[in-house]
Amino acid sequence: MKSLVQSPGLDFHKREVYLGWGLVFPSVFIILSLILYPIVYNIFLSFFDVSLGSSNTYIGLENHKNVVSDVFFWKALMTTIIYVVCTTLGTTLVGLIVALVMNKEFPFRGLVRSLVLFPYVAPVISVVFSWQFIFDPVNGIVMDVLVERLGILSDRVNLIGSPSSAVWVAILFSIWKNFPFTYLMILSRLQGIDQGLYEAAEVDGASGWEKFRHVTLPEIYFITGSIILLRVIWNFNKFDEVFLLTGTNVKVLSVYTYYKAFVGTMEMGQGSALALIQFILLIGFILFYVRKVLKW
Amino acid sequence: MKKLLTVLLVFLMGVSLYANGQQESSEPEIKEPVQIDFWTTETQSDRQATIQVLIDTYQIMNPNVTVKLIPVDENDLATQLNTAAAAKNMPALIEVGAENAVAFGTEGLLDEKAATDMIGIIGKDAFYAGSLKLVESPTSGSYYATPYHGWVQGIWYRADWFEEAGLQPPNTWENILKAAKYFYKPDDNQYGILVGTKAEAYAEQCFTQFAMSNGAGLFDKDGNLVFNSPEMKEAVEFYAELAKYTPPGPQTWRARDYYLQGKMAMFFYSTYIMDDLALADVAAGSLTNENFTELAGNSFDPELVENTRMASTVSNRKDAGYGVVNSLAFPAQGDAAKTEAAKGFLRYLYTPNAYITFLHMAPGGMNPVLKEIASNERFQNDPKGIFKNYGKDKMVEIIAGLDSIETFSIVEGNRIAAASTIFSKQIIPQMLYKITQENIDVDSAMAWAEEEMNKLK
Numbered sequence: 240m241k242s243l244v245q246s247p248g249l250d251f252h253k254r255e256v257y258l259g260w261g262l263v264f265p266s267v268f269i270i271l272s273l274i275l276y277p278i279v280y281n282i283f284l285s286f287f288d289v290s291l292g293s294s295n296t297y298i299g300l301e302n303h304k305n306v307v308s309d310v311f312f313w314k315a316l317m318t319t320i321i322y323v324v325c326t327t328l329g330t331t332l333v334g335l336i337v338a339l340v341m342n343k344e345f346p347f348r349g350l351v352r353s354l355v356l357f358p359y360v361a362p363v364i365s366v367v368f369s370w371q372f373i374f375d376p377v378n379g380i381v382m383d384v385l386v387e388r389l390g391i392l393s394d395r396v397n398l399i400g401s402p403s404s405a406v407w408v409a410i411l412f413s414i415w416k417n418f419p420f421t422y423l424m425i426l427s428r429l430q431g432i433d434q435g436l437y438e439a440a441e442v443d444g445a446s447g448w449e450k451f452r453h454v455t456l457p458e459i460y461f462i463t464g465s466i467i468l469l470r471v472i473w474n475f476n477k478f479d480e481v482f483l484l485t486g487t488n489v490k491v492l493s494v495y496t497y498y499k500a501f502v503g504t505m506e507m508g509q510g511s512a513l514a515l516i517q518f519i520l521l522i523g524f525i526l527f528y529v530r531k532v533l534k535w
Numbered sequence: 536m537k538k539l540l541t542v543l544l545v546f547l548m549g550v551s552l553y554a555n556g557q558q559e560s561s562e563p564e565i566k567e568p569v570q571i572d573f574w575t576t577e578t579q580s581d582r583q584a585t586i587q588v589l590i591d592t593y594q595i596m597n598p599n600v601t602v603k604l605i606p607v608d609e610n611d612l613a614t615q616l617n618t619a620a621a622a623k624n625m626p627a628l629i630e631v632g633a634e635n636a637v638a639f640g641t642e643g644l645l646d647e648k649a650a651t652d653m654i655g656i657i658g659k660d661a662f663y664a665g666s667l668k669l670v671e672s673p674t675s676g677s678y679y680a681t682p683y684h685g686w687v688q689g690i691w692y693r694a695d696w697f698e699e700a701g702l703q704p705p706n707t708w709e710n711i712l713k714a715a716k717y718f719y720k721p722d723d724n725q726y727g728i729l730v731g732t733k734a735e736a737y738a739e740q741c742f743t744q745f746a747m748s749n750g751a752g753l754f755d756k757d758g759n760l761v762f763n764s765p766e767m768k769e770a771v772e773f774y775a776e777l778a779k780y781t782p783p784g785p786q787t788w789r790a791r792d793y794y795l796q797g798k799m800a801m802f803f804y805s806t807y808i809m810d811d812l813a814l815a816d817v818a819a820g821s822l823t824n825e826n827f828t829e830l831a832g833n834s835f836d837p838e839l840v841e842n843t844r845m846a847s848t849v850s851n852r853k854d855a856g857y858g859v860v861n862s863l864a865f866p867a868q869g870d871a872a873k874t875e876a877a878k879g880f881l882r883y884l885y886t887p888n889a890y891i892t893f894l895h896m897a898p899g900g901m902n903p904v905l906k907e908i909a910s911n912e913r914f915q916n917d918p919k920g921i922f923k924n925y926g927k928d929k930m931v932e933i934i935a936g937l938d939s940i941e942t943f944s945i946v947e948g949n950r951i952a953a954a955s956t957i958f959s960k961q962i963i964p965q966m967l968y969k970i971t972q973e974n975i976d977v978d979s980a981m982a983w984a985e986e987e988m989n990k991l992k
Contacts, residue, residue, distance in 0.1 A: 291621040376783040377724060377793050394721060397784020400733070402973055487734075488785075501614055 278518075285515045289507035302512035312513070315495035318406060319475065322413075322491050327470045329414035331463065334421025339455075341422070342429045352426075359419035367483045370412060374399045405488040409481050416480065421466050428462045429455070464532050468525070475521050492517045569876045570601040572626035574615075576861070578606040582896045589892060593883050600876045610735060613638070613959045616866065620644055625868035627877035631680065633669035633860040634944060637955040640672055640679030646865040649874050650678045657681070657885055657905075665938035666860045666904040668945060673952065680864035681881065684894055684901040685937045686805040687858040688740060689847035690728075691812075693800050696842075705801055706846040708748070708773060715780035718800035726793060727780030729802035731964065732971040733787040738964040740857065741803040743943065746770045747855035748848075753943045753988070754951040763985050766852075771970065771977050778971040785972050795839065805858070809899030810921050812840045858940040860904065887911065898922060902934045909934045953991060962987045 249257075285302050287295040306312050341352050358366070373379050376397040385392045398404045436454045445453065478493040487498050496517065500510025529535050575586060583606055590602045605626065607615050612635060619625045631639065639645050650670075659667065666682035690705045696718065697704065705711040715727035731738030746752070751766035782790055782799070791808065793799040848854045863881055865874055883889055885905070891914045894901045898917040903909050909931060915922055922930050944954035957963070966984040969975040975983075 291617055377726075377790075377798060378796075395724070395783050397782075397786075400784030400786075400972070505614070505617065 281511050281514055284508060285511035287508050289511070291505065291507070295508075298508070302508045303516070306509055306512045306516060311490070311495070315490045315492050318489060319491040322406060322410060322477075322481075322489070323471055323474045325410045326413040326417070326474050327467055329410065330418045330421050330470055331467055333414060333418040334466075335425055335459075335463070337418065337422045338425035338429055341426055355422060356419045358416050359423075363416070363479055364483060366416065367412075367480070370408075370484060371399060374408060376400070399485055400488065402488050405485040409485055409489050412484055413474065413477070413480055417470070421470070424462055424466050425459055428459050432458045461533065468528055468533070471524065471528070472521065475524075476517070566599065567872060568599045568601070569872050570603060571628060571873050571876050571880070572603050572605055573877075573880070574605050574607045574612075574626045574629040576607060576609045576612065576630050576632075577896065578608055585892065585896050589884070589889050592889070593880055596883075597879065600879065602880055616644060620866075623869075625866040627865065627868055627870075627873040628881060629864050629866060630683065631862055631864050633666075633680070633682065633862050634942065634955045634958045636670055636680035636862045636864050637672075637944065637952055638959040639864065639866075641952040641956065644866055645679050646867045646874060647672055647677055647679055649865040649878060650680050651676070653681050653878060653881055654678050656882065661905050661907060663904050663906060663935075663937050665940055669860050669940070669942070670862050680862035682860050682862045682904040683884070685858055685860035685904055685940075686807055686900050686902060687847060687856065687937065687940070688744065688803060688805045689845045689856075690801050690849070691794070691804050691808060691843055691845050692802075694842055694844040696800055704844065704846050706848060706850060708745075708849070708851045711801070711849070712773070712777065714800060715777055719780040721783075724798055726782045726799045727801065728777055729781055729786060729790050729794070729799060730774065730777050731787055731803070732778050732781055732967065733785035734961060734964040734968040735787050736958075736961065736964065737788045737803075738967045739958060739961070740805075740859070742770070742774055742963060742967060743941075744803075744849045744855050744857040745774055745851075746943075747857070747941050748851045748853060749773075750852045752946055753954050753957060754946055756946045758951050758953065760953075760985070760988055762988060763981055768977060768981065771967075771981060774967065775970050775977065778967075785968060797839075805900060806902070807897055807900030810897065810919060812843055855941055857942075858937060860937065860940070861901075887913070902937060904937060953988075956991050957988055960987070960991065 284295075286297060286299060288298045288301070289295050337355060341348065341355070345351075374381050374397075376382055376395045381398070382392075382395045386395050396404070398408050432455065436458075437450055440450050440454055476493055477491065478497065481489050481491055482494050482497070487494060487502070490498065492513065496510050496513040499506050499513060573590070575583070577583060577586060583604060586604055590604060594600060594602065607629075609632065612629075612631060616625070616629070616639060625644075636645065640647060654662070654667070662682060666685060667678065670678050670680045670682055672679050690711070692705055692714070694704075697714065700714075700717055702714050702717060703710045705714050711728070717727070718725065719727035730741045746767060749766045749770045751764055751770050753760065753762050755761050782793055788804065790799075791802050791804055791811075794802045795811065848856050863884065865877055865881075868874075884893065887908065890903065890905070890908055891911065894903055894908070894914065895917050898919055898921045903911075903914065908914050915927055915930065942954070943958070944951050962984050965987075966980045969980045969983065970977055
């Protein structure tokens with residue numbers, strides 16, 4: 240019996256290949272066991288009536304049918320779409336505008352640039368508590384300003400508590416919390432644009448808007464496109480910010496899934512089915528977006 | 536605080552070691568080292584520190600037993616215990632409301648025999664009979680858990696405001712509604728009453744008293760669901776009407792701060808509020824607006840305790856009181872050694888010194904279920920001097936109230952286990968939330984609740 244290394248069948252190239260596999264094996268193994276296994280097990284569970292005490296019963300597509308025929312699922316999907324569209328548009332626009340401003344020369348620019356990052360780096364749980372206090376209907380500053388000082392509203396309302404307004408507070412919160420990331424990415428791209436392009440445009444007599452439209456925008460197109468994709472993926476699955484701020488008032492899909500699977504009657508099977516449907520929707524969107532917008 | 540705890544620890548150890556020497560060792564000795572988990576619903580850090588002192592003391596006396604204290608929010612308890620059961624990782628001892636104890640017991644999550652044994656050892660006659668009734672299983676003389684402490688609920692109100700306005704105390708539906716309307720002045724940022732409108736246990740606690748005072752139950756004595764009755768509908772409608780005079784949006788017990796700030800006339804609360812009302816430094820820990828003098832409202836009023844009264848019964852068709860008993864239960868975790876260790880620790884928790892130390896964490900809120908302790912001098916003399924403010928007679932009266940608590944789950948002496956399940960699934964709070972926050976009409980919301988209740992059978 241010959242040892243592996245001395246084997247005449249293994250040339251230099253093959254040994255490189257084995258070494259490569261050997262080196263990536265630990266991380267591949269960890270990824271498979273911690274990410275792929277739960278996903279597969281989740282898909283598997285979605286075909287069962289899951290019972291915590293006794294064994295599970297196979298029920299085919301029953302869970303998926305139940306979920307899709309439930310009006311609350313469609314409400315949750317609608318809420319999710321509103322949430323994702325508004326937060327993505329909001330973070331991108333605010334991030335873009337702030338990045339354009341920060342790209343100009345002004346005193347203390349370095350300090351301001353780093354201060355803008357604050358909402359993004361602050362721990363979510365602590366800012367959530369301050370937002371809840373700010374929006375408290377009786378003691379909060381928002382109602383004091385809107386009702387007592389400006390008289391815009393005639394009655395004090397509980398913006399975070401009421402199901403109809405809570406989603407808008409959650410959207411506002413998400414934009415405030417996450418725009419610095421967009422800003423940071425776009426700003427770094429802006430700094431890399433060749434100044435010669437602007438000079439050439441000026442020679443051609445381009446106005447400020449035309450310079451933005453024909454030079455800046457094409458230069459930041461792909462970075463912005465990628466950030467939008469990431470933001471959609473992140474916010475489509477967003478749980479922490481929404482749940483911590485509004486409890487189960489804003490039932491986006493992930494909160495709705497949690498509510499189904501772990502609150503009250505604990506429909507684990509339906510929870511799995513929901514997670515699967517959410518996953519398929521997201522994958523579908525990613526494939527479409529990558530082809531059409533990012534032009535891969 | 537730390538110093539106090541250290542002194543407490545030393546004191547307890549001294550007393551316990553002495554007492555241990557005196558007592559004949561009736562407890563089974565634990566020979567092998569064993570570690571048990573103890574879930575408590577006392578999630579506040581100062582309470583945990585006190586319980587930890589009790590545990591440390593116990594561990595010194597019983598070196599083979601390690602007790603790990605794990606705080607679990609009351610609202611999450613059902614979810615957590617079910618998850619732990621599925622993961623075969625149940626604690627050996629939990630502190631749990633009597634309603635939940637019965638619900639868990641019915642699901643087979645609790646060791647009934649261990650609890651019944653312990654009640655026998657402590658002595659059935661030592662307990663207030665009412666508290667035992669709340670944890671009894673369908674088998675007479677068998678118990679899902681051992682009652683540990685309890686509180687009584689009522690409407691706390693501004694007696695000075697009522698007097699000035701010439702209003703009667705809020706003890707009947709009519710008086711309550713009249714006062715709620717009178718004091719509801721949203722333009723001045725002042726509200727009439729606080730009733731629970733968020734889908735949490737607090738809403739059910741407030742609502743139960745109204746339903747009971749209207750003779751509306753969930754089940755008849757044979758266990759048939761009679762939720763959808765005219766009496767119940769009347770109670771729900773009345774509750775929805777009261778909710779209009781509550782601060783905006785879904786509210787829960789936390790909004791009692793508005794009362795402490797002088798922005799509210801009445802609120803439902805248990806005797807737990809006694810220390811907040813009586814002690815300026817405790818109240819100062821709650822929200823005040825002295826740093827925001829521009830904001831509408833007043834800062835904390837030291838006269839508040841003298842101006843506050845409690846109406847413990849609500850009357851309409853009949854009088855109804857409400858309270859809750861907390862118990863200690865042994866989850867059926869399947870390891871006999873751990874159960875034995877948990878039994879030993881539980882026995883220790885009922886010894887006068889440990890028991891009184893535990894109860895004094897929340898004077899007024901935690902009242903003993905053992906008659907002997909209620910009249911104990913050391914118990915009456917709480918470290919914060921709160922009981923003195925109310926007087927010994929009033930205190931004994933409040934504690935004796937534990938004997939006449941009414942709940943949905945006991946109808947004419949029969950225990951209806953399904954009612955406890957309904958409580959732990961929070962169906963009624965969700966119904967009240969739908970009506971008061973999502974503007975769903977009373978009939979459809981009640982129909983929804985009835986459907987959910989039927990699903991549980």
